[in-house]
Amino acid sequence: MRVAGILLVEDDPSVRTALELALTRQGHSVTSYATGEEALDHIRSRRPEIAILDVMLPGIDGVEVCRRIRRLDQLPVILLTARGDDLDVVVGLEAGADDYVVKPVEPRVLDARIRAILRRAESAASDRIAFGDLMIDRGALKVMLGEKEIHLTPTELRLLLELVRHPGQVLNRRYLLRAVWDHTHVADSRLVDACVQRVRAKIEPRPAEPVFIHTVRGFGYRFSPP
Amino acid sequence: MRVAGILLVEDDPSVRTALELALTRQGHSVTSYATGEEALDHIRSRRPEIAILDVMLPGIDGVEVCRRIRRLDQLPVILLTARGDDLDVVVGLEAGADDYVVKPVEPRVLDARIRAILRRAESAASDRIAFGDLMIDRGALKVMLGEKEIHLTPTELRLLLELVRHPGQVLNRRYLLRAVWDHTHVADSRLVDACVQRVRAKIEPRPAEPVFIHTVRGFGYRFSPP
DNA sequence: AGGTTGTGTCATAGAACTGTGACATGCCAC
């Protein structure tokens, strides 16, 4: 049974102790804090595998802690709230939370959520997608065309990943500029086109008649499997 | 490609055949049964490496099969269910399942889960891993290259172990700084690079053309066996 | 203290990448 290092932030001492005990019983190793500030101070040195944050906290609230964690890295976050207010859920998930649990919560359910998220995080790390001959490994950042490995430069790879993230969707140049480049570039340059062309030259068997990245005149580009 | 002996238990013949075919295509060797009783009868003689059990089975259900398997040994178990009911998940994980997959499942996703679990099981079982000529003993904290013992300094060893913990994955500098150092350092330092070079100088037969630790420009480093 | 080892920082060279703009080509409406 796997054991996770859990960072717990909850200001109510009785709830904190209860959760800590319950999670410890489930075999997790738990470090808990009463405030977001303390948690953020220690998050780098403790390097937990998942964070469980109460939304209502004195000082920095859970949602804000979540945002700041997200700025640091991909650490999975579960938010805890006393009421199942719909607006809260939206705000929480927008802040990048992976899950949202309403108190009081059954320890077993919380444990199951934790494990589910950790599993998801783990499998996301090594997941591959294939579109016909084209295989993209997001974990290894490798692109294969048939048996051959394709070398893409960082920008080309980011562009391809962005397109692939929305298969079948037309993405316009402005969107791509923001997603792949810093927004510091002018919108009317040939930048996106040039990069698309470079990617095509590498992954399209016949770049003049693209199979993967299609031009949608007047709108942008669309990735769609052959 | 590693091949696993998979025990598959699924009562619906069409699903069973489809999964068996898909897993076989992925390079696994599969033995399948329609009922838990049959599976349990044969589990000792077949000695599979992993079991995939449908939860809904006539007679003994998948969760119960899982419990009985657990009583026998540490065989990893994946449970298959038609819907992602929370209660089911809890019960399944409590019964000792290693993973829980909701049908219908993409064959490559199932394959990824299988491999993840087998990797976990394997590395938990032994402290030593070998990648080609390189052998890493995590128990004794020793690294051998062929017949020769390689002396790595503590930091170098932590770096190598961190890379090896995620074989095939690209780890960025920020991540490595946190994982290997205590992140008392600025994000844009060349510290990681310098340490990677030192490790390469010791373990790579030809440091200029690394076989183990690969640079992924713009992203980070990737450990992948030759 | 003196020597040894480990570690972080820096400068630098060379390699790789990328934005840019000029121009070519293609597409569509009229």
Place this chain on the structure above:
DNA sequence: GTGGCATGTCACAGTTCTATGACACAACCT
């Protein structure tokens, strides 16, 4: 067909990134 726009193509110089070795300093040992 023709004009007007949208997109494709290309070369190259400036920029960014990485490898490498030197070095300073701290920690450690004798």
